[in-house]
Amino acid sequence: MLNSVIAGLTSGGVYALLGLCVVLTYRLVAVVNFAMAAVGSMGAFVMVSLTDTGLNAWLALLVGAVAGAALAALLGAVLVRWFGEHDERTKAAVTVGVYVALMAIGLRLFGNTTSGARRFPAPFDAPAFTVGSVVVPQSVLVSLAFAVLITVGVGLLLGRTRVGLRLQALSERPSTAQVVGIPAPRLAVAVWAAIGAISTLVIVLVAPRLGGDFSTLGKLINTALAVAMLGAFRSLPLTLAGGVILGLLEGLSASLEAIQQYRGIVPFLVILVLLWWRSRGEVWDTAHSR
């Protein structure tokens, strides 16, 4: 059992990365982005389509990231231009629509689970060290490092820089920000593009562990949202911890015979319990503010 738990922990980094992308989007542009993984997958599939033709992997990664950025920027532009004044729920609904559309297009373009599996480059597959009987590959350390980099980097950007301040203003009061002279639409689209590029990198990094076809990768949004929920859509360090906790829970549930059948619903259970926990807090708050 201990080995299964350790094995679960090794996937913490990739889960954290997925969750961080969602929280990042929410913090910077105040949108719960259901299309995050699908957009990243589009970028990632542009990349593997290029490596399949023999292009250098790093160059292909760059092109893929640019494609992911362009797609995200387009989505961002639509949201800013036509839904700028709408509330969060409407914006989230728009991203759900985009998610459904992207999944259908991806299925058509890149095939299903059996016919559309692609070989993603896995440069960090060599073993780093062994714990118990679990071999820990370098990729685990790379994912964790990338997750920490995002957590610390974005924390610094938001808290210590002028751009960060503007971004915060933008995400909390977009119209007020525009009134005081922040070029809101342009800045927002730029942020969306950056998020698209990061999502692409994250999907490329998690693909060797979590799936090589478009629909599986696009559906990783479920896991991402569960992890983001653990960080309450706000705290980057808590999201990072959330990814590790989810991996641990999965490892644990795989090793216990009684609950292993329900391993797939662990992310949903996490979402459910946390929603209940948070709504409990809200009821408390409402009761006391009167």
Added chain:
Amino acid sequence: MKRSQFAAVTAAAALALAATACSSDGGGTDGPIKVGAINGVTGLFQTPEVPQAVKAVFDEVNAAGGINGRKIEFISKDDAMNPQRSTEAAKELIDSEEVVALVGSSSAVDCGLNRATYGKAGIVSIPAVGVDPACFTSPNIAPVNPGPFKLLTAMLYYASETLKHDKVCMFYTVLPGSGGGIDTAIKEWTDITGKQLALKDTSVGEGDPTPYLVKAKAAGCQAILYNAQVGPWFAQAKTQGMQDVDIIMGANSYTDANAEVIPEGMNAYSGTEWQPYTDETLPGNERWAKVVGGNKIQKTAFSQGAVMSADVFVEVLKTIKGDITRESVTKAFKEMQPIEYPMVGTPWVFGPGDTHNPIEGSRFVKVENRKWTVLPEGFIVPGKK
């Protein structure tokens, strides 16, 4: 591409018209023999090559004069894996089109939803690909593939008897409703060989496979039967140093794309339902390659099932004396003699029973240098070979 297809269709239509005109003055015709099929063409389960291949076989029969001078008219309906569309398609084919039989269906939902309809209408269905368990347990349905359960018995038999492993483990993802079929398949293997699984886990799903791989390592599995997502499983198995384990996959994993994603050094096998399609020189495959190749249809295992289902249908149709109606076709299938078809391990027969799973056994392929290679043993039929 589009234009040439259109030209081909027009030419075929003109040919068909001309042929009908000729045969009608031969007398004795009663319009075309209508045959239906329900195929997943769009949606999550896509098999567009199946209706194309079935039609190609019927076109060939029609070009040679049809059956007793009557042409076969093939009507395929796309159900998009949508239950409502599937039931509507069955009703339409049976009531409006008045087809005499269903031949070459390939849908993930057809059998379970429409088995009662077929029973009531007294019509037989010979699917090209039986997907859900109901395809193998219904009185009026007899697919031309072994299906997931007979295949599982063959995979277990291959692991324990051909590869001679003592510790055979199973890591499966199970669809609702097929757990019972899996237990029956394992029991069949146990009854033949007297062996038990070292470890059985049917909870594999999406997500990181590492916890399962670690479990398999701890149990000392020498062979693993596996049917879920291919890429991450093999990538992580390699990381965990499981190069000495024989991993045997189900027929759903036997695709070119999957061979590409399995890293070098791993022992990856797959059971197949028909002669492996990647080698066109195998017995029975020449005919299939000619039919699909000649019509520029995608070469897949499913298109083999399509050609086979159409072929056995035509063969049974030829034995019917007198009028070809739904009743006479159903009667002919219930009373037919087994047909030896070289593309599968056992003879195909419909027969009178309440359940039909006539094809047993599997031929195995192995990944070498990111390509499937056919193994020399031939068809492995549990208890026989």
